[in-house]
Amino acid sequence: MHRRRGKIIASAFASLPQKVVWRHVGKRPVSLGNNTMLVEWLPQNDILGHPKTKVFITHGGTNGLYEAIYHGVPVLGIPLIFDQYDNMVRMRARGVAEIVEVTTLDVESFTSALKNILNPEKAYKQNMLKLSQLHHDKPMKPLDSAVFWMEYVMRHKGAAHLRTESYKLPWYAYYCVDVMAVFIAFGLIITALFWVSCRCFIRCLMRTKKSKQE
Incomplete structure (x- = not known):
């Protein structure tokens, strides 16, 4: 192809x-x-x-x-x-x-x-x-804009006021580990409930079959 x-x-x-x-x-x-x-x-x-x-x-x-x-x-x-x-x-x-x-x-x-x-x-x-x-059609060329912002950060000693709040998050929140843990926990719970339900259903069928045989 x-x-x-x-x-x-x-x-x-x-x-x-x-x-x-x-x-x-x-x-x-x-x-x-x-x-x-x-x-x-x-x-x-x-x-x-x-x-x-x-x-x-x-x-x-x-x-x-x-x-x-x-x-x-x-x-x-x-x-x-x-x-x-x-x-x-x-x-x-x-x-x-x-x-x-x-x-x-x-x-x-x-x-x-x-x-x-x-x-x-x-x-x-x-x-x-x-x-x-x-x-x-822009107020300044990309190179001029890059130079301006580099000098801006230098003038304001790192420009901490422009930093995103993500810097203050703990590592597990920054990488969404807590969110993934919740989804994994829900997945495990649903899987466990499904497995238990299947076992109970199979046991009920077996009991019904034995009672009919007796």
Whole structure:
């Protein structure tokens, strides 16, 4: 199944005029085109920041989508598990992404989604650039913010007033050992009651059977 999907994706890439960088681990797909370079690892954030990057194909993880938004790169999502599908639905609703279902993946649908995003007449790129501008519009840059808060903590000698109350909790409360102990105790009690009930029920059946035999 994994090889079949790899072959489908490779065939779709081969039909594109653009060059493709594909993080791929495993056997080389037989349908791989000359425009596709396979690598076992790549600096994803750096590639998304390259001005010639046109589209980002991803499973829809939160970190990757934030990187795409930051650099203004439209997304083609193939969600697999957990929050990935919900993330991609939100991106598609804003006109910056397309979704391809992994269970119905084929060359035609994958190629069509890619070409839609790459089509300059579509608004995927423009919409993503708008999101990127919103993301960048902050009172200060992240580095300046980090420097400010480090200096703030230094000025106030550790900034004890900002520390969470969890520091004052005993270790068993901090690690929720007391909560787990309560759940375990309830589980043991229920198991014991069930075992005793089964024994009583079996004894009653045996007594009834003996009384009938007598």
